[in-house]
Amino acid sequence: MQLHHRHRWNLSPSEAIALQQQLRTEVVSDRPIDLGRVALVAGVDVSVKNEQSQAAIVVVTYPGFLPVETVLAQRPTPFPYVPGLLSFREGPVLEEAFEKLKSEPDVFLFDGMGIAHPRRIGIASHMGLWLDRPTIGCGKTLLCGRYKDLGEEKGSAAPLIDRKEVIGVALRTRTAKNPMFISPGHLADIPSAAELVLRCSPKYRLPEPIRLAHNAAGQFSGESL
Secondary structure (H helix, E strand, O other), X not given: OOOOOOOOOOXXXXXXXXXXXXXXXXOOOXXXXXXXXXXXXXXXXXXXXXXXXXXXXXXXXXXXOOEEEEEEEEEEOOOOOOOOOHHHHHHHHHHHHHHHOOXXXXXXXXOOOOOOOOOOOOHHHHHHHHHOOOEEEEEOOOOOOEOOOOOOOOOOEEEEEEOOEEEEEEEOOOXXXXXXXXXXXXXXXXXXXXXXXXXXXXXXXXXXXXXXXXXXXXXXXXXXX
């Protein structure tokens, strides 16, 4: 698929932070996704082992979750692990994977954050600017913000708040399991992002497209869910 190449990747951490501050102004996080028109959803994940990164994108039908296309890309990991700068570690290999994609997904679900990020531009937001498609961040662990009053039942949700700003939701995608932290990436809003993730989680804690991408990305490192 066609990408909008926004910048080079070989930046220092300080340059990367400055770029995030610039790009965050372009992120659109208040546009509802028309869920009635969603036919294809892509799950996106990257696995790293011995400083080699493998990206996987799995495109499935919605709401049936039947696999349509799986693409992989692998390359040396170019950037150190720095909290808040995940997109500079995973972006180059994701760029290669996206360029192999023949399908045109309506929405991309990322294993990582959207605007639920200290600078409001996690990997789902950052790569959303490259894709120019609706993207959603689906974090497994809390990066920033606080929440309370979250029920144990599947579908329970609580606003995720950071510095008095609602940046996403803590969403229980499976009863009595740890919540997922859902936020818009780009061209999405919080309610429609949370609703789509819940609909994409019929059985497991991870949304099905991400679960399939995680398994595909982890093949070379022996990881699976």
